[in-house]
Amino acid sequence: MIGATHSPLLCDIARNAVESPDKTALVDGQCRVSYSQLISRVEAAALYLQSMGLKPGDRILLSAQKEAQFVYLYLAAHLLGVVNVVTDSASPRERLDYIISVTGPAVLFGNGLDVPGRRCVPLDAVPLEATAGEIAIPALTSDAVADVMFTTGTTGAPKGVLLSHANIIGSARNTNGFIGTCSSDIEALALPLSHSFGLGRLRCVLIAGATLVLVNNFANLKTFFTVIETEHVTGFGMVPAVWQYIKRLSGKRIARFADQLRYIEIGSAALPESDKRLLIEMFPTTRLCMHYGLTEASRALFAEFHENIDNLNAVGRPASPLVEVCVRDEDGTPVPDGTDGEICVRGNMVTHSYYLPDDNVDAFFGEWFRTGDWGHRAANGDFYLTGRKKELINIGGEKVSPVTIEQAIKSIGIPDCACIAAQDPNGVLGEVPKAFLVRGDSTLDFDDIKRQLTQLLPPNEIPVLWEWVDSIPRTTSGKIQRLKLK
Amino acid sequence: METQVKEIIARVLNVDLALITNELSSGDIPEWDSVGNLAIISTIEQELELEFPLEDLFDLTSVQSIVDEVNSLKS
Numbered sequence: 001m002i003g004a005t006h007s008p009l010l011c012d013i014a015r016n017a018v019e020s021p022d023k024t025a026l027v028d029g030q031c032r033v034s035y036s037q038l039i040s041r042v043e044a045a046a047l048y049l050q051s052m053g054l055k056p057g058d059r060i061l062l063s064a065q066k067e068a069q070f071v072y073l074y075l076a077a078h079l080l081g082v083v084n085v086v087t088d089s090a091s092p093r094e095r096l097d098y099i100i101s102v103t104g105p106a107v108l109f110g111n112g113l114d115v116p117g118r119r120c121v122p123l124d125a126v127p128l129e130a131t132a133g134e135i136a137i138p139a140l141t142s143d144a145v146a147d148v149m150f151t152t153g154t155t156g157a158p159k160g161v162l163l164s165h166a167n168i169i170g171s172a173r174n175t176n177g178f179i180g181t182c183s184s185d186i187e188a189l190a191l192p193l194s195h196s197f198g199l200g201r202l203r204c205v206l207i208a209g210a211t212l213v214l215v216n217n218f219a220n221l222k223t224f225f226t227v228i229e230t231e232h233v234t235g236f237g238m239v240p241a242v243w244q245y246i247k248r249l250s251g252k253r254i255a256r257f258a259d260q261l262r263y264i265e266i267g268s269a270a271l272p273e274s275d276k277r278l279l280i281e282m283f284p285t286t287r288l289c290m291h292y293g294l295t296e297a298s299r300a301l302f303a304e305f306h307e308n309i310d311n312l313n314a315v316g317r318p319a320s321p322l323v324e325v326c327v328r329d330e331d332g333t334p335v336p337d338g339t340d341g342e343i344c345v346r347g348n349m350v351t352h353s354y355y356l357p358d359d360n361v362d363a364f365f366g367e368w369f370r371t372g373d374w375g376h377r378a379a380n381g382d383f384y385l386t387g388r389k390k391e392l393i394n395i396g397g398e399k400v401s402p403v404t405i406e407q408a409i410k411s412i413g414i415p416d417c418a419c420i421a422a423q424d425p426n427g428v429l430g431e432v433p434k435a436f437l438v439r440g441d442s443t444l445d446f447d448d449i450k451r452q453l454t455q456l457l458p459p460n461e462i463p464v465l466w467e468w469v470d471s472i473p474r475t476t477s478g479k480i481q482r483l484k485l486k
Numbered sequence: 487m488e489t490q491v492k493e494i495i496a497r498v499l500n501v502d503l504a505l506i507t508n509e510l511s512s513g514d515i516p517e518w519d520s521v522g523n524l525a526i527i528s529t530i531e532q533e534l535e536l537e538f539p540l541e542d543l544f545d546l547t548s549v550q551s552i553v554d555e556v557n558s559l560k561s
Contacts, residue, residue, distance in 0.1 A: 216516075217516075217519040217520060219512035219513040219518055219519045219520045219523045221547075222544065241521075242520060250544045251540075
């Protein structure tokens, strides 16, 4: 890997292999892979890709399966300057076909993939031993595209996000700088590798020279807890929906690992303040690090719960001195502290472009990426979120976050709900809030709810239209898909 | 009851019934993730008109353990 200066990620991993060649890098079931073995297997995979005729800039589709072979291929593509299009192995066919049609991958890698007219190769067909040959290191810089990640899409069609080698190493270094992941750590990775969060954890662990234990997912908590115990795990990442799952199925059993867990990274959706307090109580010495970010700007803000105990509603501060976050109005002008506007980010981990140029329209203010999230910065530098800009409800010119209304509704005993903008049936206000409610055990009817909300919300923020639903549509990471509600 | 439980699991996960062996555990196939597991639990509760005790949920990690639990609750 010497000479692969376009990929600081590979350079960091190669350095770890030189300094600690026998240290375990990966654990995949019964298979344990040292850093020196990791390097030789990445090189073997690179020679295999090269033998297929792949050249710098070509795309391969990688169906993200939780296997060591995925890691070898992912890094091998970086070594050759080949671009990874990372997809979920459980993607619906329609989404997969769309991604293939947009990116035109030369080869599709994944177990069980069968796409007519496309060259499909199972992950385990990739050789672990190098064949003869020499790897041609491309003449690229770290600004070259390393990965294409497709957004899960809380709004509109999926967008392909171009991430450069500089972006992905920037995010990993910022994250390790905040959380403190180091070479003595052992991390259990049960998050999907097809998402920015899970793939980011993989990079963080490998550049730190730590050990990564691959776990299929969180479904079997007995297995997950056994892995924590037997592998002496010191850290893991989870989304808020997983925390709710852990609580429901295992109560407080996980607290017995509090002394060995040095860190837990949480992200991808909001976590209620009551859960933050519960985590603080259950993990008194663990760094509980919650990030705010997007695939386009991975880990922009961070907050550690113990350090923010008096201010748990804040989403945090910039992840590192190399990350800048500001709030701007619709013209792109920065607004004063305390004023709501669009959260904008620039820094080493921020994408420069989407795959399709049309998607760049209105995506940036100059170098600043527009997150589409609405919020403000407090005078002390903490950032607060109030909702998605595109989901704000414009009630007679006053923009109201659906989150505020949802919190009020849930506070009176409705287990789950979501609010969206609907046309005012009286044609006066333009938009009015419409609420979708999950009844659960509640015996309240709409009139009861409206009556109680008058104590909690200004009159114009009380929903005008109401509907009972069986469940609220969410992405796999737990974000409400408001566009699916009408 | 075993057949009914397996049919529900296959339907909820949208996989072939032949995949649902007694030894199959949650997490063994990508479809049986945490969301799939919750869906299995709630669908069995609804369709077989039973309620899994909260303290037992942690141990329901395989097809066999779910079948055993359903048999025990229905007996």
